Amino acid sequence: MRILIVTDAWEPQVNGVVRTLKSTRRELEAMGHTVDLLTPLEFQTVPCPTYPEIRLSLFPGGKVRRRIEAFRPDALHIATEGPLGLAARRYALRHDLPFTTAYHTRFPEYVQARFAIPLAWTYRFLRWFHGPARAVMAPTPVVLDDLRRYHITNGVLWTRGVDLDVFTAQRANVLNTAHPIFLYVGRVAVEKNVEAFLQLDLPGTKWVVGDGPALAGLKLRYPNVNYLGVLKQPDLAKVYASADVFVFPSRTDTFGLVLLEALASGLPVAAYPVTGPIDVLGDSPAGVMHEDLREACLEALRIDRATARAHAERFSWRAASEQFLAHLRPLPTASVAGAPNVSAPPDHAKAASAVTHRAGE
Structure with missing residues (x-):
């Protein structure tokens, strides 16, 4: 099956969306x-306001159209709600093509935190963007409930995994400071609430x-x-293994x-009891959730x-990718504009039929 994934989130960004898409592609x-x-690597871009590492593609419509028509996908997935996602959505609607989308991050909550919108x-x-999709893939049941609360009713579950060969319970000591060592890994932005951790006694x-x-x-x-920048996964795995x-x-x-990643490295988690x-x-004993974050840490x-x-060994990227595949909606034969009116190759047709069957259609 030929699968085209359109995403505004990509390298050099280091975040969960990029890791999810890379891992899903590898498994597929x-x-x-x-x-x-x-x-966005294929387009002229400008930095996103307040998020300069996020690049926004300029006037992508024509190239998005040409790329779709050249690749002739059997299934189209739109991963993000940015300029590329909007252009791909517009093309799909114009040509009556089925497509799926994804809801990776709490975009409305982030916008509210940064701009008070x-x-x-x-x-x-989001209702407008995701409404025409055959399925909106979201990572957890709680997020699906949130979407339904705002009348986005075409959500389906697409869970996540972890690379258990990279993130292991190894012996490491790369953080040469006094124990116990408490560690945060992720974007350092207001919506991540990092200061709530740094304020703790x-x-x-x-x-x-x-x-x-x-x-x-901060x-x-x-x-x-102590501060470190963005790390490659093998180095990050050693940092996880060095903390408490x-x-x-x-x-x-x-x-x-x-x-x-932390759990796979043998690192217990302290967090708020939230999505x-x-x-x-x-209900795993692998971490502590408490409204008093200091209490959770201790x-x-x-x-x-x-x-x-x-607990981490319960999550695999293969299972998550099979879930993603089952949610795809194969395009009708020769439905992409400019494609010759011939039947799809047998292997693509079989793959499309298998996905349709697994999706329960």
Whole structure:
């Protein structure tokens, strides 16, 4: 099956969306599918206001059309609501092509946190964007409930995984500060609520790994905290393995892949009892969720690292990618404008039929 994924989130960004798409492509290709990604790397871009590492593609419509028609996908997936996603959506509607979308992040909550724009306004845009999709893939049941609350009713579950070969319960000591070591990994931005962690009165030392618009200000206000930039996965795995507790202060994440990475590295989690941690941890003893984040951090120190690793082993990228595949909606034969009016190759037709069957149609 030939699958085209359109995304405004891509390298050099380092975030959960990019990791999810990379891992999904890897697994789909291992299953024998052909996957192409249409990303901002192919376009002239400008930095997103307040998020300069996010690049917004300029006037993408013509090239998006040509790429779709040249690739002739059997299925079209629109991963983000940015300029490329809008252009692909417009093309699909104009040519009556079925497509799926995804809801990766709590975009309305982020916009409200940064610009004080009411949630209802942004959710109205999301209803418009995702409404024509055959399915909106969301990472957790709680997020699906949130979408339904705002009348986005075509949601389906697409869970997440972790690379258990990279993130392991290894012996490492790359953080040479006093124990216990409390660690945050992720974007350093206001919506991630990192300052709630840095304000805590905790024994030992604190580390922050990542970059973002709030980093410079936090460094000034909390000079006793240790900071690292963005790390490649093998180096990040050693950092996880060197810490004692992973602290996840965000109240707005839809899932939080870093939670799984930490757990796979044998690192217990401390978090608020909100969407993301609730969906990853459930009732597992691998972490502590508490409205008093300091209490959660101190209790998490008592958790055995083997317990954290065992919980992470329940999540695999292969299972998540099979779920993604089942939600796709194959395009009718020769439905892409400019494609010759011939039958799809047998292997593509079989793949499309299999996905349709698995989706319950």
